[in-house]
Amino acid sequence: MxxxxxxxxxxxxxxxxxxxxxxxxxxxxxxxxxxxxxxxxxxxxxxxxxxxxxxxxxxxxxxxxxxxxxxxxxxxxxxxxxxxxxxxxxxxxxxxxxxxxxxxxxxxxxxxxxxxxxxxxxxxxxxxxxxxxxxxxxxxxxxxxxxxxxxxxxxxxxxxxxxxxxxxxxxxxxxxxxxxxxxxxxxxxxxxxxxxxxxxxxxxxxxxxxxxxxxxxxxxxxxxxxxxxxxxxxxxxxxxxxxxxxxxxxxxxxxxxxxxxxxxxxxHMTNKLNDVLKVLTVFSVIFIPLTFLAGIYGMNFEFIPELSYRYAYPIFWAVIVTVAVGMILYFKRKRWL
The missing domain is CATH 3.30.460.20 (CorA soluble domain-like)
Structure with missing residues (x-):
């Protein structure tokens, strides 16, 4: 009232x-x-x-x-x-x-x-x-x-x-x-x-x-x-x-x-998140060709000519390391890392 x-x-x-x-x-x-x-x-x-x-x-x-x-x-x-x-x-x-x-x-x-x-x-x-x-x-x-x-x-x-x-x-x-x-x-x-x-x-x-x-x-x-x-x-x-x-x-x-x-x-927080995502993306891109090679030679076919070659294993590792290092150097040159 x-x-x-x-x-x-x-x-x-x-x-x-x-x-x-x-x-x-x-x-x-x-x-x-x-x-x-x-x-x-x-x-x-x-x-x-x-x-x-x-x-x-x-x-x-x-x-x-x-x-x-x-x-x-x-x-x-x-x-x-x-x-x-x-x-x-x-x-x-x-x-x-x-x-x-x-x-x-x-x-x-x-x-x-x-x-x-x-x-x-x-x-x-x-x-x-x-x-x-x-x-x-x-x-x-x-x-x-x-x-x-x-x-x-x-x-x-x-x-x-x-x-x-x-x-x-x-x-x-x-x-x-x-x-x-x-x-x-x-x-x-x-x-x-x-x-x-x-x-x-x-x-x-x-x-x-x-x-x-x-x-x-x-x-x-x-x-x-x-x-x-x-x-x-x-x-x-x-x-x-x-x-x-x-x-x-x-x-x-x-x-x-x-x-x-x-x-x-x-x-600031968005930039931090972007930095983390950038690193994760770069590593994902590096491992894509490595996963592709590992996938090929991990198939269970009976006849794969390279598997019987004496130096196939070290050559495989040499290729993987070369690809990985090459991509890392490329990314650094582009200042993505």
Whole structure:
């Protein structure tokens, strides 16, 4: 049923964590709150950033939606961890949902991230503990740059900018692996490298599946005429689109390189097979006349004049050796061996 709140991710038994940051140009407060304190989040003289860690408790999500007047369809998208990147605009708030990627100990962690931006408040929803926004929190805490002087729309841009930067960092990691594979293919080819190429291809294709709709969502964000987006924030949103386009183009470049690597691998394997078949063919051709001679003198006729000749056997071997050596020399002269 449309608007029903159903969590589609893994179930957890831990409580939903509510992390709150409230700030203005001169003040900064950071705390962890309970659902009962949601009414104290929004203050007229401060911007509030509420980070919701954990989506499994739909009652808490519903309570957040009721407190901040978030549309039920938005909450439904928030709870759908398989939701493709989207930009969904409503009268007094908008939703931006995407995949948040981070590299942890060489492993890429993928997690659904939803950002709801309203007047003087921004709410981020994530599935589990840990994110990539410590840099943004540090800028807010130390009042670095313009972030403390701007509204919630700029904070939303700052969060999306970090997401895109991590996409770029991860695709560059994959790019280094792809380039190393390209160099290895010039030296030697083995079956293990084919497995590695296919694994990287799978990861790059997965990134491509995330980035293509993400780019469309950012285009929609740039085209939005929402009053929540200040005029002075729009140049930053255009810059965000340029970064996303660069990520998308980088993915396409590496996909083409991966396909070239696969073609190179298959070409090497085909050449190896052709070399083996060539050797087998040459030996088959050499043995055809030898088999013919052996077949003639192996017939069980009663009268074969050569068989009674005293030197017939050594002459037979001399002919066989001469034919074989002659054919080998001929093939070498033709560079077939």
């Amino acid at each position: 449309p608007g029903s709140l159903i969590y589609t991710g893994d179930q957890h038994i831990d409580e939903v964590k509510l992390e709150l940051i409230q700030f203005n140009e001169s003040e900064f407060d950071q705390s962890t709150i309970t659902p009962s304190a949601l009414s104290e989040v929004v203050k007229p003289d401060k911007i509030a950033w509420l980070n919701v860690v954990g989506l499994h408790d739909t009652e808490v999500i519903k309570l957040i939606g009721e407190e901040f007047n978030i549309h039920n369809l938005v909450l439904e998208d928030v709870l759908d961890v398989n939701q493709r990147p989207i930009f969904d605009e409503h009268e007094d708030h908008y939703l931006f949902a995407t995949k948040m990627l981070r590299n942890t100990s060489g492993k890429v962690i993928k997690e659904q991230l939803s950002i709801v931006v309203g007047d003087c408040i921004i709410i981020t929803f994530q599935e589990k503990e840990g994110d990539i926004f410590d840099g943004v929190r540090n800028r807010l805490k130390k009042s670095k740059g313009r972030i403390r002087t701007r509204k919630s729309d700029y904070l939303g841009y700052a969060l999306l900018d970090v997401v895109i930067d991590h996409y770029l960092a991860i695709i560059e990691i994959y790019g280094e692996v792809v380039n190393e594979q390209e160099i290895l293919l010039l030296d030697e080819v083995n079956k293990e490298i084919l497995t590695d190429i296919n694994l990287v291809k799978k990861e790059v294709n997965l990134l491509r599946r995330y980035v293509r709709p993400l780019k469309d969502a950012i285009i929609a964000l740039n085209k939005s005429d929402s009053d929540l987006i200040e005029k002075k924030t729009r140049p930053f949103l255009k810059d965000l689109l340029e970064h996303t386009t660069y990520v998308a183009e980088s993915i396409e470049v590496y996909r083409e390189t991966i396909n070239d690597n696969l073609n190179t691998y298959h070409t």
